[in-house]
Amino acid sequence: MNNKPVLRPGHVALRVLDLDEAINHYINVLGLIETARDQQGRVYLKAWDEHDHHCLILREADAPGMDCMAFKVVSAAELKRLEKALQEYGVATELIPAGEDLATGERVRFTAPTGHVFELYAHKDLYGNGMPTTNPGIQAQGLKGVHPSRFDHCALMGEGVEQSYRLFKDVLGFDLAEQVVDGDTMMAAFLSCSNKPHDVAFIFAPEKGKLHHMSFFVDSWAQVLSAADTIANHDVSHEVGPTRHGITRGETLYFFDPSGNRNEVFSGGYIWYPDRPTLTWTADELPRAIFFTERKLSETFFQVMT
Secondary structure, X not given: OOOOOEEEEEEEEEEEOOHHHHHHHHHHHOOOEEEEEOOOOOEEEEXXXXXXXXXXXXXXXXXXXXXXXEEEEOOHHHHHHHHHXXXXXXXXXXXXXXXXXXXXXXXXXXXXXXXXXXXXXXXXOEOOOOOOOOOOOOOOOOOOOOOOOEXXXXXXXXXXXXXXXXXXXXXXXXXXXXXXXXXXXXXXXEEEOOOOOOOEEEEEOOOOOEEEEEEEEOOOHHHHHHHHHHHHHOOOOEEEEEEEOOHHHEEEEEEEOOOOOEEEEEEEOOOXXXXXXXXXXXXXXXXXXXXXXXXXXXXXXXXXXO
């Protein structure tokens, strides 16, 4: 039985420079589905096989990046308990009323030591995946672009990697699936609240609160290859891949939205169970850990963040 209080990643709230360009990218290239727009001008989207109302919220701003990453917890009672636990741990919290984000219940907001804003919530309205829940098919009709099945994870960069790991482990119940160390210093932490090798990753950078990438899951290596064709056909800015990670063993493709936010299409990886040992990579093996096939890092990979 899984007694973890946090179920899974829920959504990312993202800043973009031009909303129309971003909508075109995330609908026609990535293949997300628009579900709503609110009075603030924000646009809500979901991956096709998610039943919840949205996994991505876009808003136009002067600078790109991430406003927050949100996780769904198991119940309203657990949300209240986690709010108190965060406060007792010394973390300031803010309670956001239900409905401030469309289709979303009350949220608890806090900032991790790396400078990233997170939210916890227990309720989000169901939208459906385009198929019935009785005698369903295997895929919804009319999908566009890459059409990933779900939002998978975020990789976040800043100072305070080990402190953020401790917070997520001690208070939120996450497991440390993999890490990168330089001597006694934790340089990266890959954390799971599920059976995936990571639901969020913290990676060291000298500037707090930066988004490295948000990742969307496809079902096979063949779909990663197809995604590469899709972004090429749309003249999308490509960075790395298709290739494979050492960390998580995932198959990957990296590219950028029109505002410079890095997207990943991800497949594979292993199943994580809490009784597995944490896998450790040393800093001298970082190129192989990140890009196992090439065994070298691209010039932009740790330089471009939003």
